[in-house]
Amino acid sequence: xxxxxxxxxxxxxxxxxxxxxxxxxxxxxxxxxxxxxxxxxxxxxxxxxxxxxxxxxxxxxxxxxxxxxxxxxxxxxxxxxxxxxxxxxxxxxxxxxxxxxxxxxxxxxxxxxxxxxxxxxxxxxxxxxxxxxxx
Numbered sequence: 001x002x003x004x005x006x007x008x009x010x011x012x013x014x015x016x017x018x019x020x021x022x023x024x025x026x027x028x029x030x031x032x033x034x035x036x037x038x039x040x041x042x043x044x045x046x047x048x049x050x051x052x053x054x055x056x057x058x059x060x061x062x063x064x065x066x067x068x069x070x071x072x073x074x075x076x077x078x079x080x081x082x083x084x085x086x087x088x089x090x091x092x093x094x095x096x097x098x099x100x101x102x103x104x105x106x107x108x109x110x111x112x113x114x115x116x117x118x119x120x121x122x123x124x125x126x127x128x129x130x131x132x133x134x135x
Contacts, residue, residue, distance in 0.1 A: 004092060004100065005099065006092070006099075006100045006101075006102060007021075007024060007028075007030070007099065007100070007101045007102070008035075008101075008102045008103075009021045009024070009101065009102070009103040014049075017103040017104065018032075018051055018062075018103055020103070021101045021102075021103035022051075022062060022063060022065060024099075024101050025065045025099070025101050026063075026064075026065060028099045028101075029097075029098055029099060030065070030098055030099035030100065030101045031065060031066045031067070031068065031091075031095050031098045031099070031100065031101065032051075032062065032065055032066065032067035032068065032101055032102075032103060033067070033068045033069055033088060033091055033092075033100055033101065033102045033103070034067060034068070034069045034070050034102075034103065034104050035069075035084075035102050035103060035104025036048065036104040037084075039069070039070050039071075039104075040069055040070070040071070040072045040073060040079055040084065040087075041071070041072075041073060041074070041075045041079070042071045042072075042073065042074055042075070043074075043075065044075055050070060050071075051067060051070075053067060066095075068087075068091035068094075069084070069087055069088065069091060072087065088102075
């Protein structure tokens with residue numbers, strides 16, 4: 001089984017995760033994956049601080065970079081961590097020639113129980129209080 005490299009940008013609210021992830025995606029031919037548990041919901045733009053972007057043929061782009069796992073379900077639909085992990089794998093598999101860059105909630109990523117950190121690179125934003133793990 002061929003494992004993919006993934007970059008995960010962690011940090012507290014308003015610490016610059018999205019901006020850092022976008023710059024990394026531009027530099028390393030990547031695409032963005034939201035790890036925000038509220039940004040998966042449609043019509044919830046106020047209070048979720050979704051990135052400013054455009055929809056082109058059912059794909060969301062921020063400054064020319066595709067961002068996945070945004071506006072997936074209605075607010076009245078059930079969406080769990082299990083759903084997010086399934087959609088995460090699908091997004092990664094749909095972009096075989098691009099570097100996945102996940103940015104968002106530390107707790108969502110922490111509680112996802114990702115099976116291995118061998119191919120993950122954790123990057124902290126400057127305001128993060130977590131200890132980074134570089135692999």
